Amino acid sequence: MSKKTLMAGNIAIAEGAILAGCQAYFGYPITPQNEILEHMSKRMPEEGRVFVQTESELAAINMVYGAAAAGCRAMTSTSSPGFSLEQEGISYMSGAELPGVIVNVMRGGPGLGNIGGAQGDYFQSAKGGGHGDYRVINLAPASVQEMMDLTMLAFELADKYRNPVVVLADGFLGQAMEPVVMREPVTELPSKPWAITGALGRAKNIINSFEMDPVNFPPRVKLLLRKFKKMRRNEVRYEGLNLGDASLVIVAYGSASRSALTAMKMARQEGIPVGLLRPITLFPFPYEALSNLAQRINDFLVAELSSGQFIEDVKLAVGLDKRVALVNQYGGVPLLAEEILEAIEKMIKQPVGG
Amino acid sequence: MTKFSISELDTVLYHRPESLEDYPFHFCPGCGHGIVFRLIAEIVDELNIKERAVCVACVGCSVNSYHYFNFDGLESAHGRAPAVATAIKRCHPHLVPFTYQGDGDLAAIGTAEIVHACARGENITTIFVNNAVYGMTGGQMAPTTLVGMYSTSTPGGRKPSLSGYPIRVCEMLSTLDGTAYVARVSVHNPAAVRKTKQAIKLAFRTQLANLGMSLVEVLSPCPVNWRLEPVKALEWLVKHMLPQYPLGEFKVIEAVAALKKGDRLCTKK
Numbered sequence: 001m002s003k004k005t006l007m008a009g010n011i012a013i014a015e016g017a018i019l020a021g022c023q024a025y026f027g028y029p030i031t032p033q034n035e036i037l038e039h040m041s042k043r044m045p046e047e048g049r050v051f052v053q054t055e056s057e058l059a060a061i062n063m064v065y066g067a068a069a070a071g072c073r074a075m076t077s078t079s080s081p082g083f084s085l086e087q088e089g090i091s092y093m094s095g096a097e098l099p100g101v102i103v104n105v106m107r108g109g110p111g112l113g114n115i116g117g118a119q120g121d122y123f124q125s126a127k128g129g130g131h132g133d134y135r136v137i138n139l140a141p142a143s144v145q146e147m148m149d150l151t152m153l154a155f156e157l158a159d160k161y162r163n164p165v166v167v168l169a170d171g172f173l174g175q176a177m178e179p180v181v182m183r184e185p186v187t188e189l190p191s192k193p194w195a196i197t198g199a200l201g202r203a204k205n206i207i208n209s210f211e212m213d214p215v216n217f218p219p220r221v222k223l224l225l226r227k228f229k230k231m232r233r234n235e236v237r238y239e240g241l242n243l244g245d246a247s248l249v250i251v252a253y254g255s256a257s258r259s260a261l262t263a264m265k266m267a268r269q270e271g272i273p274v275g276l277l278r279p280i281t282l283f284p285f286p287y288e289a290l291s292n293l294a295q296r297i298n299d300f301l302v303a304e305l306s307s308g309q310f311i312e313d314v315k316l317a318v319g320l321d322k323r324v325a326l327v328n329q330y331g332g333v334p335l336l337a338e339e340i341l342e343a344i345e346k347m348i349k350q351p352v353g354g
Numbered sequence: 355m356t357k358f359s360i361s362e363l364d365t366v367l368y369h370r371p372e373s374l375e376d377y378p379f380h381f382c383p384g385c386g387h388g389i390v391f392r393l394i395a396e397i398v399d400e401l402n403i404k405e406r407a408v409c410v411a412c413v414g415c416s417v418n419s420y421h422y423f424n425f426d427g428l429e430s431a432h433g434r435a436p437a438v439a440t441a442i443k444r445c446h447p448h449l450v451p452f453t454y455q456g457d458g459d460l461a462a463i464g465t466a467e468i469v470h471a472c473a474r475g476e477n478i479t480t481i482f483v484n485n486a487v488y489g490m491t492g493g494q495m496a497p498t499t500l501v502g503m504y505s506t507s508t509p510g511g512r513k514p515s516l517s518g519y520p521i522r523v524c525e526m527l528s529t530l531d532g533t534a535y536v537a538r539v540s541v542h543n544p545a546a547v548r549k550t551k552q553a554i555k556l557a558f559r560t561q562l563a564n565l566g567m568s569l570v571e572v573l574s575p576c577p578v579n580w581r582l583e584p585v586k587a588l589e590w591l592v593k594h595m596l597p598q599y600p601l602g603e604f605k606v607i608e609a610v611a612a613l614k615k616g617d618r619l620c621t622k623k
């Protein structure tokens with residue numbers, strides 16, 4: 001059996017980035033993800049890699065842009081208000097086809113909100129978030145192990161598609177301590193002949209997302225759209241539990257799915273056949289998996305730490321003729337398994353059409 | 355009429371620098387940007403750094419920088435060029451990234467990025483073109499617009515009571531310990547252009563010697579947005595901008611002064 005190390009979620013993200021060959025980290029302090037910045041301030045120089053504590057999240061994302069343009073694996077980490085500031089930069093990265101990893105350990109909002117965990121950035125993160133027609137892959141970990149694994153995957157997918165990738169975690173996971181199996185470090189990084197490395201022995205490289213004449217721009221957008229289509233085809237990830245005999249399926253991601261898992265077990269002890277579908281990618285969203293489930297299941301219970309954002313995609317997937325109920329918390333407080341169980345009991349007691 | 359081929363002439367006195375593409379500038383008649391681009395290209399050739407130079411373009415009239423230069427270049431979001439250049443330099447210290455920024459880009463939306471690049475003493479170079487207006491968006495007030503000056507967003511002239519005072523960027527940034535070389539120059543006549551070239555060259559050499567942040571502010575005419583004919587615009591620059599923005603060197607750390615002194619010794623012999 002491989003050795004396990006007890007680790008906090010935020011540290012697992014930082015170590016995952018280092019294992020994935022992250023060459024440059026840029027960040028600005030914000031709770032509840034400061035441990036990532038602090039850990040990187042020590043580890044990156046130790047590894048001979050770049051670390052800069054920036055003057056703002058604007059600077060951080062634009063440094064990620066610069067490092068990515070220079071052909072390096074680069075990352076920033078932040079929490080919700082900082083993520084809002086980074087949207088322009090993420091749009092530029094997608095427009096200029098630059099890979100890069102943005103970690104958002106979500107907290108309560110809107111506004112300054114609070115430092116509790118939440119999932120209120122769902123729309124902003126899964127639907128693009130900044131200006132223009134673009135998408136970014138969103139990976140949503142639900143355990144400390146996944147904080148590490150999905151951070152590593154984020155770097156791989158960013159390079160594969162030359163597009164930013166978001167790791168969308170939340171404050172509860174960031175602080176959670178769990179045993180983690182350490183992964184092997186990535187030793188071979190992809191070559192990037194397009195990068196800004198100096199025009200030595202080759203024609204000059206240009207990285208931009210600007211066309212003076214509007215008629216020249218749609219081809220670039222089309223190129224991006226083709227990539228997003230490929231992501232939808234190839235990168236959908238989710239986990240299904242107890243779906244075979246389920247008459248009700250909870251749909252939840254991230255730390256909400258942890259409470260959902262407990263609620264599912266409790267319900268089964270009461271003899272209620274409940275299943276769980278946990279999207280791991282929020283973009284691309286597992287529409288197909290859900291719509292397939294909807295062929296034989298009528299009841300879906302969405303558990304989220306936001307005020308009804310994630311549920312919109314579930315409804316879109318299962319169709320309007322299904323019962324889709326919401327059980328949630330928002331603003332930085334956790335959703336308890338008991339609350340979800342209560343919602344399950346209420347839902348099955350309610351006659352269809354009632 | 356006699357036609358000369360290049361080989362028939364003894365010396366070529368003027369040619370396109372290798373670092374400048376045969377690509378049309380998009381600038382209006384009488385604009386100063388084109389002069390600055392040519393100077394940078396000449397300097398990159400002379401310092402033999404075409405294979406290492408990286409132009410970090412800003413958002414403004416100079417947005418197309420990377421098309422004009424014949425070396426690597428990239429775009430940055432409005433105001434963020436110093437952050438982009440910081441990352442490039444940190445990742446590849448052998449590269450020679452420089453930002454090319456307008457006054458709206460550097461002194462308004464991007465104030466934090468330039469101040470902190472200077473404070474960190476990033477080993478990068480900034481060419482800062484001050485034309486006292488937002489050129490690209492049609493002549494609105496810039497942070498450098500003079501008191502009383504007309505712009506499309508200060509209809510009766512800039513009033514301090516309403517829109518405050520112009521920022522003297524060199525004076526402000528030279529107070530930061532991370533800056534190694536800070537100078538203000540102008541392109542209003544050939545002598546001034548030559549001084550501009552000297553300053554920009556020294557800025558690049560500051561970076562090549564790993565001495566820290568170098569910044570050259572270039573006062574530059576914008577006849578179209580100033581609503582003046584090109585020659586009148588130059589006169590206006592001398593009359594109104596020079597008193598507000600005195601030319602000169604605002605920060606020359608000892609090591610940079612030593613670079614300069616070395617130059618003088620070389621030219622003497």
Ligand SMILES: Cc1ncc(C[n+]2csc(CCOP(=O)(O)OP(=O)(O)O)c2C)c(N)n1
Pocket residue numbers: 413414415416432455456457458459460483485487488489490491496
């Ligand atoms: C975030 C953002 N805000 C505003 C703009 C619009 N914009 C483009 S260029 C510019 C001002 C450019 O003026 P300056 O930096 O002085 O350069 P110049 O065009 O005069 O050379 C503005 C406001 C933008 N592109 N992005």
